[in-house]
Amino acid sequence: MREDREEFEQLLEQHKDAISRLVYYKIPIREDAEDILQEIWLIGYEKYEMLRDKKLFKAWMLKIASNACSNYYRKVFKSNEVAIDEQILESTSVKDARKWRMRSALEEEVIDTLQQLKEEQRGILQLFYYYQLPIAEIATRLGLPEGTVKSRLNTARKNFKACYPYYKDKKGDEKMKESIFPEISPTITIEKIDEPEFAVRCMQDIGYFIRPILGNKVKFADYNFSVYPEMKKGGEVEVTVEGRASIHGIDCVEVKVQMAVHSYKYYLRETEDYIQTLAAWEEDAQGVKKLSTFLDDDFWAFWGIGEDNCGEAILKKHGGYIQMQEDGSLYKEHIEAHNYDIVGRYKVTIGNQTYDTIRQIYFNQHDELVENYISREGKNILFRRFNKYNWNVGKDGEYTKPWTQMLPDTDRVVLNGEIYVHWYNCLPDYVIN
Incomplete structure (x- = not known):
């Protein structure tokens, strides 16, 4: 009808x-x-x-x-369908041979074993077994000679065989260690390099410095301006990938974010091209917790990112979405809920360590802007948070003065003619000497 x-x-x-x-x-x-x-x-x-x-x-x-x-x-x-015992484990004595199917249906032991391999080895196994690509096509995609592809594939097979089955050690009690983060931030310098931005695969949930693989753990500290230019440690955060989960039938991992007083959990998965947030626990004013997922209509405004909420692209490269003007200011024609791009190449020195980096600019409709500096190794080595001059200011806001007055000496980013003020930094444990 x-x-x-x-x-x-x-x-x-x-x-x-x-x-x-x-x-x-x-x-x-x-x-x-x-x-x-x-x-x-x-x-x-x-x-x-x-x-x-x-x-x-x-x-x-x-x-x-x-x-x-x-x-x-x-x-x-x-x-x-591909038989692991025939194709990868060859001579291992596995009575209950399992099949290696597409990633979403991999047996737990296989997933754990793959996660122990280097990214290069895991990737070549996926191309050969998961995508069923011939050696010649893999060589073309990776820009390598066929002989090199065969050699790497053989090495990956051997390492998989050596690690399988993978048994986890039981978690033991860890003694609290003294903090590795100094009370005062190490000196940080950022110098623009007049060279094109390089492209690199960053496998991290970039705002939390962590890759969503079981057992991964990272700590980071935030540093706020006390007496400019000195930045004092405000607190420390520990991020841990705690276990497997399933959200609406999609396999993912549970990530715990532990701060000094409270903690929360959210759920990530890594695909070949994206890091995706599938769900997060939210708490309302009455203390009632609710699991918000990617199927909820309001999820994208706060947690989703990318076209069709596909996630944040793992390959970081300049896309031309955000333009840097001659005076260093930024411009984007169409402002969306989430906006990010690689804009500029920089030499970043933290303490006595120097990194060749690309700068990722991220901003949203909540008047927040972030600079992430990503190294050639594909790691975020510095997170810098900026607020629009009137962020959370006014009758219903937390602050009474514009940020340009509260922090008159800190760095500025100008986006579409609007001023954003540098508020704080986050440094991960792997950049602290």
């Missing part, structure tokens, strides 16, 4: 984004995901009259989407 069709289209328009996000998160190949979405819309339309309670439309469509994704993987598994 025409009325049913119109009603279906209206409801679909309301919930289309959430359904699309679920599929894009579950299906890593964009073209396949778009085909599956068309299939989902058709199934939903054809079966719409079977849905008695229209208030359940979103949950009903998400179930259809989840089933469609499962069917997709069943087909893939039949064509892409």
Whole structure:
């Protein structure tokens, strides 16, 4: 009936984004995901009259989407199945041989073993076994001779074999160690280099300095201006990847952020191209905790990033989205909820360590701006937070004076003619001598 069709289209328009996000998160190949979405819309339309309670439309469509994704993987598994005992473990005596399927269905032991390998080795195994690419195509993609690819693949196989099965040591009690972070920030200098920005893969959730792999842990300290130019330690944060989790059927890891007084948890996953935040615990004014996920309509405004909430790109390179003018100010024509780009190359010295870096500029609709300086090794070595001059100032704000008056001597970033004021830095433990 025409009325049913119109009603279906209206409801679909309301919930289309959430359904699309679920599929894009579950299906890593964009073209396949778009085909599956068309299939989902058709199934939903054809079966719409079977849905008695229209208030359940979103949950009903998400179930259809989840089933469609499962069917997709069943087909893939039949064509892409690879036997670990034959292809990788060759001579190991594993009675219960398991199959290496696509990443979302990897057995726990295989995931743990892969995570022990170097990125180069893990990547070449994925290209050969996961993507089923021939040696010649891998060589072309990596820009390497075929002989080098074969050698690296053999090395990766041997290292996988040596590590599998991987048994974790039980966690023991750790004695508290004295802080490695000094009370006063080491001297930091930032000098612009008149050379093109390099491109590098950064596998970290960049704001927390951590890669989402089980067992990873990092500490960082924030340094605030006390008496300019001295910056005094405000506090320390410990970030730990604590365990595996599943959000709406998508495998991820649980990350705990521990501060001096309180802590919170959020959920990450690493794909070939992105670091994605899937969920986070939020607490309201009454102290009630709620798990907010990527399917919630308001999630993207605070946690999501990238087109279709795809996540933050692992490959950091200049995209031309944010332009640096001759006077050093920044310009972006279209302001979105989340905006980031690589803008400029800099020599950063922290204490007695010097790094060749690219500067990532990130800003949002909440008048917050961040500079991240990423080294050639793909690590964020310095986080610098800036506030728009009137951030959180006014009748309903926490502050009564503009930031240009509260911090008159600190660095400035000018974006689209608006002034942003340097507030504090964060330094990770791996840059402290």
